[in-house]
Amino acid sequence: MTDDIAHHYRQIMEKLGENPEREGLKDTPKRTAKAMQFLTAGYHQTLDDIVNGAVFESQTDEMVLVKDIELYSICEHHLLPFIGKCHIAYMPSGKVLGLSKFARITDMFARRLQIQENLTLQIAEAVQEVTEARGVAVVIEAQHLCMMMRGVEKQNSSMSSSVMLGAFRTNQSTRQEFLTLIS
């Protein structure tokens, strides 16, 4: 598969006006193929695999928040990166999820071709599925290179997207507590 992808990158480089035979570019198609396979590895992961059973019984019913999870994804419109951070909170109801798994869930969906809104929703639904929480909130703040390097070329704008499920949707004070904690 890597060789097949590399073959196409070689053709793209040629069409863009480069000489794929020159010293500096000799191994570039293969490197790029491997890099893109890494950046889209989320297609080959499942929630069960990455959670790996790390769901623990707990009587806590207070909000748990994991914030500032770094996020690197690829925009599905231009295949350029978007980069930012993700904040995830949930209201447990008998179960808590292993701390590292929030980052793993974020990466599983970020390492696909995405738009930020769908990425936000997929993370929220996955956390809801594994924790069966009373509520889940996810906020992503990101900068899109397709808006910075090309197109409108705006360097300072960022996009914020949120998904609130359960208690975060119905209970104003829960939602407010979350927004205060991440601000």
Ligand SMILES: Nc1nc2c(ncn2[C@@H]2O[C@H](COP(=O)(O)OP(=O)(O)OP(=O)(O)O)[C@@H](O)[C@H]2O)c(=O)[nH]1
């Ligand atoms: N809502 C949303 N839009 C995105 C995201 N990533 C990229 N886009 C936008 O997708 C749109 C694609 O618009 P098109 O007009 O089809 O493509 P384009 O001509 O390359 O657009 P420009 O970026 O405006 O030059 C652009 O407005 C991008 O800014 C994302 O995560 N969420």
Ligand SMILES: [Zn+2]
């Ligand atoms: Zn884009």
